[in-house]
Amino acid sequence: xxxxxxxxxxxxxxxxxxxxxxxxxxxxxxxxxxxxxxxxxxxxxxxxxxxxxxxxxxxxxxxxxxxxxxxxxxxxxxxxxxxxxxxxxxxxxxxxxxxxxxxxxxxxxxxxxxxxxxxxxxxxxxxxxxxxxxxxxxxxxxxxxxxxxxxxxxxxxxxxxxxxxxxxxxxxxxxxxxxxxxxxxxxxxxxxxxxxxxxxxxxxxxxxxxxxxxxxxxxxxxxxxxxxxxxxxxxxxxxxxxxxxxxxxxxxxxxxxxxxxxxxxxxxxxxxxxxxxxxxxxxxxxxxxxxxxxxxxxxxxx
Numbered sequence: 524x525x526x527x528x529x530x531x532x533x534x535x536x537x538x539x540x541x542x543x544x545x546x547x548x549x550x551x552x553x554x555x556x557x558x559x560x561x562x563x564x565x566x567x568x569x570x571x572x573x574x575x576x577x578x579x580x581x582x583x584x585x586x587x588x589x590x591x592x593x594x595x596x597x598x599x600x601x602x603x604x605x606x607x608x609x610x611x612x613x614x615x616x617x618x619x620x621x622x623x624x625x626x627x628x629x630x631x632x633x634x635x636x637x638x639x640x641x642x643x644x645x646x647x648x649x650x651x652x653x654x655x656x657x658x659x660x661x662x663x664x665x666x667x668x669x670x671x672x673x674x675x676x677x678x679x680x681x682x683x684x685x686x687x688x689x690x691x692x693x694x695x696x697x698x699x700x701x702x703x704x705x706x707x708x709x710x711x712x713x714x715x716x717x718x719x720x721x722x723x724x725x726x727x728x729x730x731x732x733x734x735x736x737x738x739x740x741x742x743x744x745x746x747x748x749x750x751x752x753x754x755x756x757x758x759x760x761x762x763x764x765x766x767x768x769x770x771x772x773x774x775x776x777x778x779x780x781x782x783x784x785x786x787x788x789x790x791x792x793x794x795x796x797x798x799x800x801x802x803x804x805x806x807x808x809x810x811x812x813x814x815x816x817x818x819x820x821x822x823x824x825x
Contacts, residue, residue: 525585529574529626530819531592532635533557535609535662539811540570542577542587543819547646549812551580563616567625574626589628591822592618593635593814595663597681602632608698609662631825635659635814637674637683639772639807640667642817647808648770655768656760657807658685658753659814660775663698664706667817668764686710688759690752708752711775717745732778743781750782754789761794761802772807779806 525544532539538557542550553573558565578587596607602619622630633641640649640657649655649669657667666685668675675682686706687699694703695713707713711728718725718734721741725731734742757769771779783804791799807813 525582526588526823527581527585528819528822529577529587529590530815530822531570531573531590532638532815532818533592533594533610534635535595538569538573539815540573540577541812541815541819542581542585543816544585545823547816547819549816550582550585551577552815553577557610560612561610563613563618563621566613566616567621570622571625587626587628589631589822589825590622590626591631591633591638591818591825592622593633593638593818594618595635595665597634597679598632600680602630606699629822629825631818631822633818633821634665634667634676634680634683636665636685637667637676638815638817638821639665639809639813640669640683640770640817641674641820642809642813642815643770643772643807644669644672644817645820646816647813648805649768652768654764654766655770656685656757656764656766657770657772657813658757659773660709660711660771661773662710662712664704664710665773668766670764685756685760688756690755705752705756709749709756709775711773714745714749714775714778717748718742721745728775728778732781735778735781746778746781747785750785751789753782754786755793757786757790757802757804758793758799761790761798765798766802769802769804770807771804772810772813774811776806 659665664686666683691703695707697704714728718731
């Protein structure tokens, strides 16, 4: 008998579920767009259909022992979702209760970026590193922190909210209710917005990255701004946490070569020299699968 966890990565843009074994083998991965204005009941029904697809790929002897979900939100110890800035229709949903009722297996919730940090620390870039920070650049900006080989969750489970560290006190309003959060300068949506503000015809962050690669100075300026603000954020994390490694992932990390030098320059200019020299910055090795693998890991360890 082989244990399998169903791992769900509930992003603001994409919803993915995978059946994953204890050694990190992805048996089946199913992907859907996250429905706009999805209701709690509609989400549970969709996850049920995705689970059926995953089950259909399980080999004889494989048994689902639990389900883990990475959510782009805060949640209470009971499993009630709060502060879903990118999927607001699910605020107040008791996801843990509803999933347990649907699947009749133990349910584990994890912040999506914390899950990515766990995944990278298990099988990716920060494997065998005891102290690391993960920054995810997606629809928003997320963060996960590993200290002494354990994820830092905090007393309320909200630790690692790197995306809502302020870099510009009177800056762009953020969905969290504050202003000038790094999410408003380094996420994929922010890159696209800044591209349009600079006169580019940018539907998404890739359009800005492509223009930068073609030598468009307006696009290059966007990535310089983005990299500078992200470097300020990382400098603060280096000074506060003294990590051995910083891992950057998420969809907007595809623009790595357009922003990373700006990040490094700003981080080293602002952080203490010794910890900044120690804190190497690496791109995620697991890519899109970092979070979903980390979620499975949390479910197995629960």
